Amino acid sequence: MAIRGNLSEASLADVLQLLALGQKTGCLSIARDGSFGTIHFADGRVVHASIVNRRDRLGDRLVRLGAVPADALARLAAHLPVQDDRELAKALLDTAQVDRDLLLHVHRTQVEEVVYHLFGWTQGTFTFEPDDDLTVDPPLFSVSADSLLLEGARRVDEWSLIEKKIPSFDLLFEIDSARVQAREVPLSEEQERILPLLDGTHDVHAVMERSGLSEFDAGKAIYGLLSAGYVQRVGRSAARRQSPPESRVAEHRNLGIAFYRTGMLDEALREFRRVLELREADGVSRFHVGLVHARRGEWPEAVATFTRASREPDAPTAALHNLAFALEQVGDPVGAARALEEATRRSGTMPDPRIALSRATLALQAGELAVADAHLAEARAQWGARQPSAAWFHAAGLAAAVAGDSRRALAILEEGLAVYPHVVTLHNNLAVVHERRGSYELAARTLEHALLEDANCAHLHKNLGDYLYRGQRYDDAFDAFVRVVRLAPSHGPDVHLKLGNIHYRRGALDDARHAWEQALALDPGNRIVMANLSALPQPATAAGGINDADPVIGVVEGARADEDVLAAFGAP
Structure with missing residues (x-):
């Protein structure tokens, strides 16, 4: 279940602690005006973090350290499906271009610094989406949330002081050479590294990039130099004041x-x-x-x-x-x-096979079966050696079923389920084909399997109830129809009609009346429902018990799930 909130009400530290204690696996997204970050968890431990448009990517760090040549990195990155530091790290390890220990150290340090930076966000929104697939591909490393919380809290406190002297990264600083030469206290390693860059021409952004220091380390070093009087602010960088369009x-x-x-x-x-x-x-x-x-x-x-x-x-x-x-x-x-x-x-x-599939769907809706089959064949050919999408199997199975070729529809849907065993629509349509071939028990079992994938799909419960009802398994059908009403009270008059029929068979006439009235409210012109309601007051019918041959009690066929059409947005 997703978790959403506002950082003004719950701090990022609180959210991390909650996810760590719950041993959650998934992605935490944090957004504020103009910025967006993510933190990935596996069993409550941090395994990755990134900020969109943030400088200082993993590849940049490795190049500055001399761990990998810039041209070799560019060639490797060009072959990656997505520009993601995790994918880059795995590719570097697979090609043995970087020492594993060095890569993991740099990558972990980068992730930690991203989390520390996100701790400073006190406004914005957060969303956590569970994703168990993260555990399928083991992460390169994981970091305890507790250690991040302690260090993050310390850095947030220190940064609140630093940003009073360095409110923007476009500031320019220049050293006071005389005071630096006369210093009695040695400088830190970070201060020694950035001192030559503080020449009045490099802003804080440039100092970070050229020194290889993180925002926090560079800011802390400059803050110390400012406090000691070794450097002074001399202006702003014009390039930073007006970003290129x-x-x-x-x-x-x-x-x-x-x-x-x-x-x-x-x-x-x-x-x-x-x-x-x-x-x-x-x-x-x-x-x-x-x-x-x-x-x-x-x-x-x-x-x-x-x-x-x-x-x-x-x-x-x-x-x-x-x-x-x-x-x-x-x-x-x-x-x-x-x-x-x-x-x-x-x-x-x-060509995009999804376009041909959409043309097939339109033709199918217009009843142009030959045109639909031609586009379906075109789409499958365009997929080549790849498997078609679940939507293709749905549409191809539907086309065969509408054409009356239930054997072909059966083969297509079974092939689709072999590739996409968790797609409920394919299970549902396979059950419809089984029912049309007279295999009611097999249809019911297929729907029961589909309900293991999605127990909250009202349509599955409706079709299962229909098959059970036709098989005169009224108690089981009743349970299925009750679930439909709980999930979707306005699913259709047919559900309430059949519930009324079952109540009537049980002799529960008040319940039957209520169910039929519900059906009539959804379909005021339903003659079968009106006939059933008009028959209830007759004493002979009520006293005589259930008469299965009574023509007043009608049975209406349920809606067909195979008329549903899957639709997917095209990818950019």
Whole structure:
């Protein structure tokens, strides 16, 4: 279960202590205006931490230490799927380009300093998302949260004093050579390292980068020199006062993407809009604004945003793909088909199988089975040696079932479940195919297996109840329908109708009346429900017990789960 809060109400130290005591595994995201950081946990211990757009990455440190040549590092980083320090560290270890002990020491020190920096954030929001997959790939190291808490508290106290003299990293300092030469107290190692850099031309940022010191160590060293009168402030760096536009655009865009990926939609929207204020034609940021609207279900706004984003020269093909999905949601399948056709044209020699899959889904909804099959075959060919997505197996199984080829539908869905055993929709649709082939017990067992994956899916309980009801296992069906009502009271009149039927069979006439009244409230024109209610006052029917042959009691078939359509946003 996710944990959310505000740093003004619970400090980061409190949150870390809570996660450590609970031995949690997952990712803690911390956001404040203009900054975003993450801390990863495995069994309550810190295994990684990073801050978006933060200087001094792992590779930078290793290059400064002479542990790896800059060109070799650049070649290795270019082949990594994501620019992540953890991935870089693993790649360096795999290629034996860096001494393992040195790499782990540098990487651990970097992570610790990120956490210490985050301790200074007293405003903003935090979100913890559990993720047991972190334990699948063992971390390179782990750090006790207790040790970080103690050192972090000390640093926060010291930094509150340091920032009074160094309120900004764009400040310039210059040494007083005479006083330094006449000093009687030796300088620390850090002070000796930065002293030559304090020449009135290097600001604090530059001092940190050139010295290789962390923000805390450099700030502490300068603070000591200032207090002793060895250096003095001489101004600000002009380059820092006015950042280059490209760097500002990239900073806000990166923050927006980080916020979006962790579900912090308000913060993501704010950063993407800041990018558009600086550069109105930024297609990537406008595309992500559309994604935020889509995640919120704001479909008209999503249509407008994706339409404009698709016109920008740097907009990803996914802008058109998502435009098609948004148009479909507002009831414009013709416009959706045009958008998908244009997306196919733009993708050129690098086709995206998800676009062909979406075209198949549209054709399927329009009843064009031959066209749907052609696009499904096209999508599978584009996946090549890779396995198609779960959505492809869903759509292909549905197409075969609608065409009446239950044997082919069965084979497709079983193949899909072999690849995606935890996808509930595939289990659900397989149960429907079993039911259409007359295998009611097998359908029920398939649904029971699906419920082990998601016990809170009302639709699964509904279909299971339908199969049990047809098999005259009324007590088991009753339990399934009761769960549907608890999870989704307005799921459909059919659930309340069948609950009323079972109550009637049990002789619980008041309960039957209540259930049928609920069904009638959901479907006022349901003739079977009205007939059942009108039959209740007849004494002979009530006194005579349950009459299975009584034509008044009707049975309505349940809704088909295989009519549900999986839909996924295109990746940027």
